[in-house]
Amino acid sequence: MEKPVSGLNPKQQQFVREYLVDQNATQAAIRAGYSAKTAYSIGQRLLKNVEVAAAIEAGRQVLAIRTEVTAERTLEQMARLGWGDLRKAFSPEGRLLLPHEWSDDTAAFISSIEVVTRGAGEGEVEYVSKIRAADKRAALADIARTLGMFKDRMEVKHIGAVFITPQWQAVQGAIMGALEPYPDARAAVLKALETVL
Secondary structure, eight states: OOOOTTSOOHHHHHHHHHHHHHOOHHHHHHHTTOOTTTHHHHHHHHHHOHHHHHHHHHHHHHHHHHHTOOHHHHHHHHHHHHTOOGGGGBOTTSOBOOGGGSOHHHHHHEEEEEEEEEEEETTEEEEEEEEEEOOHHHHHHHHHHHTTOSOOSOOOOOOSOOOOOHHHHHHHHHHHHHTTTOHHHHHHHHHHHHHHO
């Protein structure tokens, strides 16, 4: 059987489609028709295959375009979570604002709200609002990891001149653009970049 133009046989093509569903190589291999007994090793081997990896990356790019998910938008949303301020959900008098009164940043920062109604006495009702905000620590850790501020991976040092590629300049520009509405975050990132470059 001849391989299609893409360089992948039909089972490999199906594996790519299935892998893009849930990023689980073992399950993708099973759904693509490989033996459940050897699915784990087949999945790992397929992920290391250059043509399969390229097809997965191309599929991710198509999904990103179709869903309008970009690095800039993702970082912008992480920044909303990391620098969200719960105080903005309240009026100056301390009254909880209605959700339609929240700014987009505040709405993004609040992960859930629960209103509990309970009796407060004779014929009176008390409303208790429970607000859950996004996990700031996790969001800030994700931002720092995205920007390379954590050294949780192997670091390769180059002695001599620092080379800045056009791709890095584009990424840096996108990051700074996404952080435009967040001056404190932007200043912190600029400071971090100065120490690196």
